Amino acid sequence: MRYIFVADDFTGASDTLATLRRAGLNARLYLTVPSCDEVADLDAFGIATAARSMDQQAIRSEMQRIGHQLQVHAPDVVHLKVCSTFDSSVHTGNIAIAMDALSTQLKPATTLIVGGQPSLGRYCLFGNLFAKGADGQVYRIDRHPVMHRHPVTPMQEADLRRHFSDMGLTNVHGLDRVALHTDVALPNAPVLCDALDASDLTRIGERFRHAPAPQLWVGASSVAEALYPNHQTIEMPSSLPGPLLVFAGSRSSVTAAQVAASHSMTIVTVSARQLASQPQELYAQITAPLQDGKATLAVLDDDTTHGLTALEVAQYAAALIAKLVRSGNIGTLLIAGGDTSSLAIHHLQPQSIDYIGPLEAGVPVCAANFANGHRLPVIMKGGQMGSVALFDKVCELTCQNDE
Missing domain, CATH: 3.40.50.10840 (Putative sugar-binding, N-terminal domain)
Known part of the structure; x- marks a missing residue:
């Protein structure tokens, strides 16, 4: 190797x-x-x-x-x-x-x-x-x-x-x-x-x-x-399975702009305090639109007085995301935030991860392969990555299955 x-x-x-x-x-x-x-x-x-x-x-x-x-x-x-x-x-x-x-x-x-x-x-x-x-x-x-x-x-x-x-x-x-x-x-x-x-x-x-x-x-x-300087073109699939869950765990200005520009999804506001003390309530709020087949955007609010560290918030968010994925209601998963993404994937424990195609610079689409044969498209982006219209772009790819 x-x-x-x-x-x-x-x-x-x-x-x-x-x-x-x-x-x-x-x-x-x-x-x-x-x-x-x-x-x-x-x-x-x-x-x-x-x-x-x-x-x-x-x-x-x-x-x-x-x-x-x-x-x-x-x-x-x-x-x-x-x-x-x-x-x-x-x-x-x-x-x-x-x-x-x-x-x-x-x-x-x-x-x-x-x-x-x-x-x-x-x-x-x-x-x-x-x-x-x-x-x-x-x-x-x-x-x-x-x-x-x-x-x-x-x-x-x-x-x-x-x-x-x-x-x-x-x-x-x-x-x-x-x-x-x-x-x-x-x-x-x-x-x-x-x-x-x-x-x-x-x-x-x-x-x-x-x-x-x-x-x-x-x-x-x-x-x-x-x-490896010589690159070839790999095409993105024309569609991705829905429904889509976007979890915006990053509080960067880039992610905030992507959230503000998103007009195609059901939005659920998440507080760090809820993540720590009311995870089951949040789970129900986010699961409801997903069960109806609706693309859903869960976004951390701007409350920074919750008494938790940034890492603790990411850990609570990752545990919630893993539980949502295991419910079977998510077709494609997008997480904004490096720490939240890493911790969520480690909660989910896929056997391996493959590359599907390029979405935007620094924002690839991958597939998590699980022991039971399930294959989940995952998009994990750092807080600074992606265009303003990124979330709606992914939503369009998943919503094509409903047309």
Whole structure:
């Protein structure tokens, strides 16, 4: 197995899965490390974790366990898939600890960090990260209108070398865009590569594809884009099964705009307080329109005085979503919010996840395959992803079955 990716949340995992499939690889996503026999016919596979929301001890334990189990696969490339905005912190979703834990088990000869994903409007120049906002403007990540005040992992440092140093990885060497396109010698240390456009990713792939293995790559789906630059077109299905459940667990301004623009669904407002104390009542409220075949949008209200942490809210929401799916009333599931998505999928425990097709940039449609033979289309999007009309677009795909 040449390429294995370990993702810190499900939304990122599904995006990398989509990238590999578009590159022509036979790839699949799992929640736990599969046996060699299970993946004998695959070119690549991924493991989706909830590491993005874990504390230091949990993330180290998770990555050590996964790294140990991957040894039998003898991968040439292990890709630690992190968010394209690199938002993590010392105490939550610490990327440096994840790297150290994987490295302890897999002993990489080469460690590379790709600092941007231009296809999603994420750019790294001279080691500093920039990201496009919902208004189309590009911001330094520590001045981004959303990411600098993320409720769990606010980005307060744009220089990714300093960001990694704050998390405990102090020896990152910067390979800026000028040096990237030359043959400058590199130290025996983790290398952070600039990525401003597709030509930079092509150069990264050319320069490091044949570096000593095993290789540990860290970054967004741009890692897969660098290693497998030739993509083919995969068409979206003309329809998806209904009814549709959209659960908007993200409070980002992008998701808020998508909720506000949705005019085709029954809306159920959800409070964090209800999630914690009245889950059965919420279950009944959301199930009622679904049983009538109506597309339903469940959205968290803007009450932030509930006394729960963001992670606790995501955990309660994930448990409710899993129960709703098991009711058998959902044809297609869309979840907005990285933590909520990852936790919900881990509640549901599908055997594997396949890629169906592209919905929008960074928002693929996948299928969760369950032990009983059930196959559920799932769309998991990060808070910053998707067009304003995304929810209604999915609703149209599912409602075609009723015409």
